[in-house]
Ligand SMILES: Cc1cc2nc3c(=O)[nH]c(=O)nc-3n(C[C@H](O)[C@H](O)[C@H](O)COP(=O)(O)OP(=O)(O)OC[C@H]3O[C@@H](n4cnc5c(N)ncnc54)[C@H](O)[C@@H]3O)c2cc1C
Ligand code: FES
């Protein structure tokens with residue numbers, strides 16, 4: 001199908017993109033286009049105008065400062081997967097980016113578009129929730145910073161307003177004695193996550209000084225698994241302790257489970273502990 | 289309102305005023321007249337529209353022509369050198385990596401991307417690298433053989 005007609009504007013800077021959004025109510029931002037264009041083609045979205053931010057240099061690239069990785073919103077999945085800084089400081093993020101879709105999707109899709117789209121089956125929101133990332137947003141009232149719990153608000157719903165632009169995602173860089181991992185059950189046809197689990201573990205000497213775990217795919221927004229985290233804190237990072245803690249993962253999901261013809265909500269909840277266990281095991285190994 | 293778009297396809301500059309909703313694949317097929325690049329789906333999942341944008345693989349059905357303004361595109365027609373087939377084309381032919389041929393242009397450009405990033409991939413890496421390309425005929429075995437063969441031939445060059 002052909003997309004419905006729209007006006008096309010190309011922004012050269014964040015300031016210009018904000019002006020274009022203000023001048024064209026209902027306009028949609030276009031980054032890599034790998035969520036928006038499929039919707040346009042199926043006419044599930046039909047904005048009057050599209051503002052292409054794909055060439056804004058200031059939104060591109062990865063820098064390291066103040067103990068965190070600052071990842072520009074336009075950085076592609078392929079760039080994140082290949083980044084030495086991300087592979088060193090946020091293994092789970094590199095691991096998730098390398099498993100998104102297929103190579104052509106990773107060459108054009110961006111981290112900003114991925115999280116702004118907030119598909120419950122996406123990989124990056126889950127990882128960013130577990131790693132304690134913050135989101136830098138440029139809006140009409142200036143710049144603000146949001147935690148993952150405040151940024152993701154529901155299925156395909158975020159804290160971004162109509163005139164907001166996500167400029168960067170900031171991920172605390174893991175120190176020595178910490179490790180993280182992402183493990184997913186990918187849908188065999190679409191390769192989106194049926195269930196994805198991200199874990200970060202701090203555990204010098206084999207004792208867990210702190211763990212954070214998030215699961216995506218089963219609920220509208222990624223869930224932080226507080227009961228798994230509590231069950232591991234202060235314990236030896238043995239295979240048994242990890243398995244026992246991971247078994248509690250489903251208890252944090254609440255009642256609003258997502259399911260489809262491929263996998264029911266109950267199934268996703270039942271299978272989640274397996275992926276949490278695998279993610280924790282890999283993260284603990286990297287921490288050790 | 290139409291927008292001016294200038295794209296260099298296989299070394300030749302193509303300039304047209306297009307509706308913003310024009311996809312790169314339609315620019316290539318309908319305006320530049322190069323029909324080697326195929327459209328196999330409506331959902332960005334089959335890979336038969338794969339081309340190289342500035343040397344890097346992309347789905348031309350999931351890219352607006354306007355996004356590619358100023359870029360250099362390589363399609364299957366531009367991969368070889370005149371009558372001289374590219375080693376990937378040669379290997380797909382020799383190893384029977386195609387039957388109906390519909391997926392082949394995309395498959396070859398996706399294979400090009402794979403070998404650009406990994407000059408000597410294992411069988412598992414070839415399958416992973418071609419995950420975004422569907423073939424309804426071959427069962428993939430001969431495609432994997434063709435890519436291995438091409439990797440070997442390119443290493444000797
Ligand atoms: C075949 C296929 C398979 C895929 N498989 C996976 C998968 O396995 N896992 C996965 O996680 N994802 C998958 N995706 C989605 C992919 O990761 C997309 O690239 C990503 O979700 C969107 O990024 P984009 O840059 O392409 O955004 P776009 O499509 O350009 O934009 C998406 C949305 O975000 C908004 N937006 C974009 N940038 C900004 C910004 N800076 N500030 C505010 N709003 C913004 C847009 O207005 C739009 O609403 C797949 C996509 C395809 C086509
Ligand atoms: S036509 Fe199917 S992915 Fe582009």
Ligand code: FES
Pocket residue numbers: 385386387388389390391392422423424425426
């Ligand atoms: S050869 Fe027919 S689809 Fe691949």
